[in-house]
Amino acid sequence: MNILITGAAGFIGFHLAKALGNTQNSIYCLDNLNNYYSTTLKLDRLSELGFNQIGITEETSILYENLHFCKIDINNLEELRKFVTKKRIDKIIHLAAQAGVRYSFENPSEYIKVNIGGFLNILELARENNIKHVIYASSSSVYGSNIEKRRLHEGDNTDNLLNIYAVSKKTNELMAKAYFNLYGIKSTGLRFFTVYGPWGRPDMAAYIFTKSILDGSVIKVLNNGNLERDFTYIDDIVTGILNICFSNNAELRDTYNIGSGNPVSIIDFIKTIEDETKIKANLKFVSMNKGESKSTNANTSSIRDDFGYLAVTEIHEGIKSYIQWFREYYCKN
Template sequence: MKVLITGAAGFIGFHTCKSLIANGHQVIGLDNINDYYDVNLKFGRLEELGISRQDSEDFNRLTSSSKYPNNFNFTRTNLEDGKFLAALFESEKFNAVCNLAAQAGVRYSIENPRAYIDSNIIGFFNILECCRNYQVEHLIYASSSSVYGLNKKIPFETSDNVDHPISLYAATKKSNELMAHTYSHLYGFSTTGLRFFTVYGPWGRPDMAYFLFTDAIIKNKSIKVFNNGHMERDFTYIDDIVKGIVKIIEKGLDNCPQSSDLYKVYNIGNNDSVKLMSFIESIEDNLGMKAKKEMLPMQPGDVIRTWANVDALIEDYNYKPSTPVKLGVKNFITWYKNYYKI
């Protein structure tokens, strides 16, 4: 298959590219490499894919990988550039598109709302239009567990009402699901939304709590623990997320016998809710250091607990994430020490 991966320099996008390349697919990665967090990490991921920093500096130029010359190419562009996207779709004729590009971060959306409208709404609209106009068979896209808002019913199911997001980031992700539903209904192509639950692991995002905790503990600084530590998350290891994405890309919604329509949304989580303090303990154990904790109140836009019901994923794709948190944290800490030469 020929697959477009947007957000290819991002955490999930990078790992997805690697997996698809390993499976023999032809992949084109796309990313704007914005400075929401350290761009050196993004360039580092691309270098792992065989794209040099010099080659990834220019916008709107398709660059061949030195590591995978026959099945990976990269272009730096913005999803808001509809004209360039249309030209790319017309020339490459993708079988599937996996849209993992987005302006991420719940708290950042409170301070910088326009970035979310530009990337997550206008950018996603451009992707939908290109899929419609250039006969893409299947669009897979990143949604988020944040769409559940203050839902008190546990575990979260995709059939739950998600009409009350509590951050603009969550609102844009819910909007993506509604937009995808409309395009599937009107234009007859498959769309699959994936609600990711607290993804962590090697090459992760530096703005995520587990990354911030690790960095602070190593530097003997205090960590900020919100809601006085009374929080729980369905922490999902990156390899489990990617296996789910790749299964859905390769199998395809149309080939899934249980799927009755072109539009689907799935939770991808570890199907467990882990106490934040236990997660911090796993980091401490792997570092051999104790954290200095600054206990703080709840932050705007945050939720107390998340937990994914993944029954639909099991039924349709015979797949369930399963990496234990202790193993996932160990793998992350090992990568962190190697990457930062600690």
């Protein structure tokens, strides 16, 4: 197949592209390399994939002969259209988005433009090019304040949203359903639950806590520590995406939870980092921010039953790998 990955310089996109390297498929990687966080980190990810001449022209990896990269913004419909049409794309894995819940408090318009406008362009190109399957990133944030049931199922209510990031992802799910009803474009939305691991973003908990512990700076712990997250290791996430991408299962749901199904309290997450670094954290307990969920816990029975997905990475194993990468990447000198 000819597979398009948007957001390929991002955290999940990078790992997915690497996993698809040297397969029998042609993988076309796109990213606009925006400056929401360090472009150096994004360029270093691309370098790990064998791309070193980043520009507006297409580049083939020097490490994986089936990987190709082009710098294109998903909001640039004409450039995107030229590329997709020329490459005869069979399947799209759409991971490009404006990420980060807290940044949506400050700049909501960016989420509407990129996450909704950009996704509309992806769906339109799928329609124009008769691309029958689009896999796209949704989020556990769509569950909002719905924490009455400890284990969140795809059929649970998603109407009480807490922030504009969640609104953008819920809107993506509605758009995808409309395009299926109108044009037969099958889409699979993946509700990611707190992904972490090597090459993760610097606005994520694993980075913030690790850096603070190593620096000796204060970690602000929200809701006085009464928070838990369904932390999911990146390798498990990639396995789930690949299982869906290459499945012949015709009876697909519209959306799937993809998480570990084993939530960890924020305090225990920090304690795991402390154990691995052998350094005690300096904690400051603060009240809850508006717009944040107190708990996330994925019911993953649907993706397990349909695609054999099972998260296998224990939190201590994942943190050990993350800390090793963090030190190698950030503590070189």
